[in-house]
Amino acid sequence: MKYPTSLLIAVAALAALVVQPAAAENADRDKPMNAEADALRYDDLKQTSVFTGNVVITKGTTIIRGDKVDVQQDAEGYQRAIVTVAPGKLAFYRKKRDLLDEFIEGEAERIEYDSRADVVKFIRRAVLRRYKGATLADESTGAQINYDNTTDVFTVDGGTQNQSAGNPTGRVRALLSPRNTASAAGGTTLPATGALPVLRPSGTLGTGRN
Numbered sequence: 001m002k003y004p005t006s007l008l009i010a011v012a013a014l015a016a017l018v019v020q021p022a023a024a025e026n027a028d029r030d031k032p033m034n035a036e037a038d039a040l041r042y043d044d045l046k047q048t049s050v051f052t053g054n055v056v057i058t059k060g061t062t063i064i065r066g067d068k069v070d071v072q073q074d075a076e077g078y079q080r081a082i083v084t085v086a087p088g089k090l091a092f093y094r095k096k097r098d099l100l101d102e103f104i105e106g107e108a109e110r111i112e113y114d115s116r117a118d119v120v121k122f123i124r125r126a127v128l129r130r131y132k133g134a135t136l137a138d139e140s141t142g143a144q145i146n147y148d149n150t151t152d153v154f155t156v157d158g159g160t161q162n163q164s165a166g167n168p169t170g171r172v173r174a175l176l177s178p179r180n181t182a183s184a185a186g187g188t189t190l191p192a193t194g195a196l197p198v199l200r201p202s203g204t205l206g207t208g209r210n
Contacts, residue, residue, distance in 0.1 A: 034058045037069075047073040055083075061096035061103075066111065078116040085109060090127075093120060095149075103131045106147065118149045128154060140174040
């Protein structure tokens with residue numbers, strides 16, 4: 001099957017969508033990017049690509065899913081991706097943490113990724129989770145969560161966009177496991193790149209989960 005030239009160009013242009021974050025899996029840096037969608041509109045003059053319909057973007061261990069992904073590339077080659085979904089659904093983001101059997105996973109009605117700043121924003125009905133293997137270790141919810149891949153610091157905002165039947169006030173909620181500075185096997189101190197994510201809530205911190 002032959003693919004349109006515009007599709008090949010767009011995939012090449014998006015190859016650096018996830019650019020060498022310090023805390024991301026090192027192997028991801030050398031992996032090709034794969035994009036799947038029902039349709040693609042690529043504008044070479046404006047350097048924009050719009051994927052629509054069951055979009056799945058993968059690069060090594062990094063996975064992004066949504067109904068629509070808009071990508072804008074600047075003159076220096078940095079990308080800004082906006083992932084959106086139909087009403088009632090959530091966009092998805094997941095990546096493996098460097099040197100650890102841990103994954104960062106997030107969902108929201110809208111996800112924005114800025115490769116220049118290396119920051120991911122989860123907007124409206126935002127959830128951010130950390131898994132140790134297959135076990136959920138931490139989970140935070142809010143109206144908006146900003147996650148910095150470089151520093152592993154994230155901020156959480158509460159508000160009306162976080163209101164639900166189980167959380168009528170819209171306050172930030174977090175479940176955080178105890179932070180261990182040594183491995184269970186030999187008591188070896190983790191390297192700096194393996195430091196656990198730091199929560200810096202910018203809203204009011206509540207207790208419990210949605």
